Amino acid sequence: MTPQIQTTTEAVDQVFLLIFGISVVMLLGIAAVMVYFAVRYHHRRHPQPTSQVSSNLWLEITWTVLPTLIVLAMFYYGWAGYLALRNVPEGAMEVKAVARMWSWVFEYENGRASDRLYVPVGRPVKVHLVSEDVLHSFYVPAFRIKRDMVPGMDNYVWFVAPEAGSYHVFCAEYCGTGHADMITRVEALPEGEFIAWLARVEDEGAGGEDLLRRHGCLGCHSLDGAQMAGPTFKGLYGREKRVLSEGRERTLIVDAEYLRRSILQPKADVVVGYPPIMPDYEGRLSEEDLEAMVEFLRTLQ
Ligand SMILES: [Cu+2]
Secondary structure, three states: OOOOOOOHHHHHHHHHHHHHHHHHHHHHHHHHHHHHHHHHOOOOOOOOOOOOOOOOHHHHHHHHHHHHHHHHHHHHHHHHHHHHHHOOOOOOEEEEEEEEOOEEEEEEOOOOEEOOEEEEOOOOEEEEEEEOOOOEEEEEHHHOEEEEEOOOOOEEEEEOOOOOEEEEEEEOOOOOOOHHHOEEEEEEEOHHHHHHHHHOOOOOOOOHHHHHHHOOHHHOOOOOOOOOOOOOOOOOOOOEEEEEEOOEEEEEEOOHHHHHHHHHOOOOEEEOOOOOOOOOOOOOOOHHHHHHHHHHHHHOO
């Protein structure tokens, strides 16, 4: 029942055009006939009812059977299109998409991680959808795919990028303050370039900025002073901050110790004016990574 399709875009577009086409024909057809009848049988032209017809078997059969066939056809093609979206072609590359408030991280089988979804052109990609906290939704309009990401529930989508290019990825399920910032890209690269990109696994001493990106920090904290869901990282080190610690406001100077604590247990000292919504990173970072991140934050003057 699954037709041989090349891309998810084709699968969805064909069904969409079919249903949209039928709807347009019905709308125009019914409206035209209605207007025609209203004029043709206007009561001024026919003050008295003249027709004595009480029923017409063939007419009734026609207007029952025809719409039934049309609706069944729409169902058939819709179902076939849906199956095409659920049946991943063989040989698809597998990637894990992790969504959290409010950023994306894509993890590859060889350990590479990125905040953009890099894929090879022309090859099917199966994306495993994982949410770390609340409901999100993985939405790539260019490939006509959109699927909810429910915490604790395994799900997936697949697509194939027909041409090299950059395609938008949105979160399509309202997930809080930074929801509108949950935008990233699918970067479709020619096979050779993609393989080269994938092989560039970050070595031990990955840069602090890479780490911030990979752990999703930059979804809420800017590097250039821009206002986002959390305080900017720019010029943070050495600055005085008003924070809320166990319900009491106090002033502290941002130093390495404070930065470490704020990454591992962000709710210990929350900067005044920001909601206590950052997830804990306790137990999720290696000591070297933590050091590299703090070191990088120090340099952002
Ligand atoms: Cu979201």
